[in-house]
Amino acid sequence: MRGIAAVAAAAAVGCGVFSGAGVPPSVDAADTVAHGSGRKPLPRPYEMRVAPQTVHPGDIFTLTWEVSAGADTGEVELDGRRFPIIRDQGVYTSVVGLDMDATPGPTQLAFRIGQFTGSRDIVATAREFGSESLTVKPSYTDLAKETLERVELESVRMKKLWATITLEKLWREAFLKPTSGALGSPFGLRRIFNGEPRDPHSGLDIKSPPGTPIKASNRGRAVLAGNLFFTGNTVVIDHGLGLYTLYAHLSRIDAEEGAMVERGDVVGLVGATGRVTGPHLHWGVKLAGTRVDPTTLPGLNLAR
Ligand SMILES: [Zn+2]
Numbered sequence: 001m002r003g004i005a006a007v008a009a010a011a012a013v014g015c016g017v018f019s020g021a022g023v024p025p026s027v028d029a030a031d032t033v034a035h036g037s038g039r040k041p042l043p044r045p046y047e048m049r050v051a052p053q054t055v056h057p058g059d060i061f062t063l064t065w066e067v068s069a070g071a072d073t074g075e076v077e078l079d080g081r082r083f084p085i086i087r088d089q090g091v092y093t094s095v096v097g098l099d100m101d102a103t104p105g106p107t108q109l110a111f112r113i114g115q116f117t118g119s120r121d122i123v124a125t126a127r128e129f130g131s132e133s134l135t136v137k138p139s140y141t142d143l144a145k146e147t148l149e150r151v152e153l154e155s156v157r158m159k160k161l162w163a164t165i166t167l168e169k170l171w172r173e174a175f176l177k178p179t180s181g182a183l184g185s186p187f188g189l190r191r192i193f194n195g196e197p198r199d200p201h202s203g204l205d206i207k208s209p210p211g212t213p214i215k216a217s218n219r220g221r222a223v224l225a226g227n228l229f230f231t232g233n234t235v236v237i238d239h240g241l242g243l244y245t246l247y248a249h250l251s252r253i254d255a256e257e258g259a260m261v262e263r264g265d266v267v268g269l270v271g272a273t274g275r276v277t278g279p280h281l282h283w284g285v286k287l288a289g290t291r292v293d294p295t296t297l298p299g300l301n302l303a304r
Contacts, residue, residue, distance in 0.1 A: 071114030232274025
């Protein structure tokens, strides 16, 4: 039997913790492989070109395994979330995210590919996200009864969407930043709206002038193209394997719900719809339900 070569490639932008090529794996002694009904230590050498010895809440990273496992798919489990593993050009690969609210400290990453299972500890290092206070129309904080019902329905719809994992990689090449423009509120800010704490900022704001075309960050299916209470005119693209990008506050939607979009296609125009203090693009990324930092996405080597 051939050894599993696990390669953890990482989000480089705004993070830097994955840059150490050749760093030895942190806890490879704990790695095991199930063979038949028994479990035994993973055979050496256990090659890791880049080790995720530390990751931060909100990070995206990829895992690849070179092994003949006789299966088409597998699964990674991390912090209570499941991420698919697919075989892509002869290599097993998975894109994994740690939610912005993940508890700092050691956490176990477990995987299963065909007859192989294994695990290792990764250490989540705390990240300071900061906070901001914003003033918006009172109708966005003191919600009317019918608005509450609408918000509730939209929340259920979004949760269902994030829980849907398409077992096919639909993206091609690297992910694009959807518009140019100065960065506004960063990912992860703790937020106070009109004096009251609300959900943290789960995306990245790009301050482009109203009417600026917004490009699909990558190929995928437009699974939502419509108006939501908080995010206004919104487009969500399913890129497959649990990876979604969201574009919010659009003045105009140019994508058709259910249709495929190509990388770079215009999906709408920058606007100020929904709960905003001014025109901008809110760009969000979800990965198997985890809220992850969009700034890391274009730098990822996901285009095998
Ligand atoms: Zn935003």
